[in-house]
Amino acid sequence: MQIMAAARLLIDRDGWQKLTMRRLAAEAGTAPTTLYHHVRDKEDLLTQLLNDYADQIPRPPLPADPRERIITAARAIHDSLAAWPWITEILTADDRAGEAAMWMVETIVAGAVDCGCTTEQAADLYRAIWYYTVGEILVRANAARRRGELDRPSHRDTLLSKLDPARFPHLAALADRWPALAARDTYAQGLRAFVDGLLANAHDDHPPRRA
């Protein structure tokens, strides 16, 4: 559909905050009111965009080891969302996450069960990983956007450099290295630690058949 292509173009060029029905109509070469014959309202438009994108997320080959399957599935979703981070904002603001992402949920829950979790523990593990993934994408995407918009010195960085070393000894010592540290992509590393911790804690409550 013509409209969806125009919407994708505008979002990539100007950011999704700048997408309005009127701008979209101008880009698509129609009247704003015409759009309402193709989508119910703006929310519906964004949902369709979300689902189209979700359907495109490639399913990676899954390793045999269940723990690695969990990590592979989470990383696949993370990397796809990170490539178009505004999608995540709709995903959390909106309910209609499509069936497209369900393979990831199933894969993670199945992996956790194969690691010896109960189904409840597996569901909790999935949710914990989802929270971590969403948070990482939102925080880092907004930080990146700000770096692009602002000229140079972020508020947080200047605040860090002026901290009282008596009250904040570790932060003051880290201040000049902080921007470089915060810019690193540590998602995968954190994910691995999280999965390890979640599985270990699950086994404490409910030891698996064979350790």
Added chain:
Amino acid sequence: MQIMAAARLLIDRDGWQKLTMRRLAAEAGTAPTTLYHHVRDKEDLLTQLLNDYADQIPRPPLPADPRERIITAARAIHDSLAAWPWITEILTADDRAGEAAMWMVETIVAGAVDCGCTTEQAADLYRAIWYYTVGEILVRANAARRRGELDRPSHRDTLLSKLDPARFPHLAALADRWPALAARDTYAQGLRAFVDGLLANAHDDHPPRRA
């Protein structure tokens, strides 16, 4: 300030999406243009609201054990943000997190260092916990808002109940229990697992002096 009190009232009553300069002026009993003598613009207003709230977050007494200090600090921030979740949206969208939250960063970094982490590992640990915390609050707050707005059946839940059991065996089996499981507050449990996993992985790379 009169204006800030009115803003808090409106946000609590109607949600922060509904807060507009014009509505706020009406509530405060002035003209919309008058607001601009007290705040630079709408973003400035939200930032002031954020900082006022952050200053109020109580600092809990910190236990002696460094791992428990990390968990206590993270939970204190989490619980405060969860009580007024829209704050988190501004916190991620906006850069100007005040000095008020810095004690939490310092406490977590210091706790990680006391657990044997290098400063880099401590900074990574803090960031990972922050991502998890932000994600948990945003996802759950939006889910709760939707439960309030929508009449009853969430899209996700109906989608879950119609899953093909052949392709999604675990999810299909969990479908009817999913809403109840997802409504549970598992933040603290996940936090503990995450901290355990992060510290264990850090020690693999860099074993602490005394284990």
Added chain:
DNA sequence: ACCTGAACACCGTTCAAGT
């Protein structure tokens, strides 16, 4: 069927003018 202009009920913000 598909499209549209006019219109409605809103926004955030500026600025010259009032007390």
Added chain:
DNA sequence: ACCTGAACACCGTTCAAGT
């Protein structure tokens, strides 16, 4: 100093009317 009405440049959406 503090406040304000008029105005500007926008929004999303509806609806009767056009082809």
